[in-house]
Amino acid sequence: SAVISQKPSRDICQRGTSLTIQCQVDSQVTMMFWYRQQPGQSLTLIATANQGSEATYESGFVIDKFPISRPNLTFSTLTVSNMSPEDSSIYLCSVVQGGDNQPQHFGDGTRLSIL
């Protein structure tokens, strides 16, 4: 399966600032996704990162707050903008490596705390 490197693994940020999380895969993948996991909660899909075009956002998530880039088939970034304490969560990148019925594999996540 693909090896997924997510950076940073954790960060503590000030209210009102922005942070960019990187997701690097060691091989080309067809689909890349970004999830949020709030404390003690399940995973919620933020958006599908589309290569060469704008990301597809789920209900409740907007591009101004969570801009996403995917310049190629192995890399994506998620920015959490104008952060508030409510943004304190784990953010996870996941990928599907092509073909039907292939499972999603996840990065180790970024634990973000907002002061």
Next chain:
Amino acid sequence: AQTVTQSQPEMSVQEAETVTLSCTYDTSESDYYLFWYKQPPSRQMILVIRQEAYKQQNATENRFSVNFQKAAKSFSLKISDSQLGDAAMYFCAYRRARDDKIIFGKGTRLHILP
């Protein structure tokens, strides 16, 4: 809209015993996949087992097996010979075939008692 329900927020099992985690889902799609993921305290999401909806045979991976009842939209996970390393949060997940989007249940925290 699709939903995934895990009705057991927490469960405990004695080491070496067998435990079953429940999951039900709701969908009008005919083509989909079902998964169980494990998330230990390290927070890494680890795929435990997967089931294609078109397959009648229940998936098995070593000590892990599922009971897939398509008509009832039920997808339970059985862990045999429970080990201390099985302690984790377990998430049931549904994935649409047409766009690969995954919907997760709220999770079941499994405790293994020595």
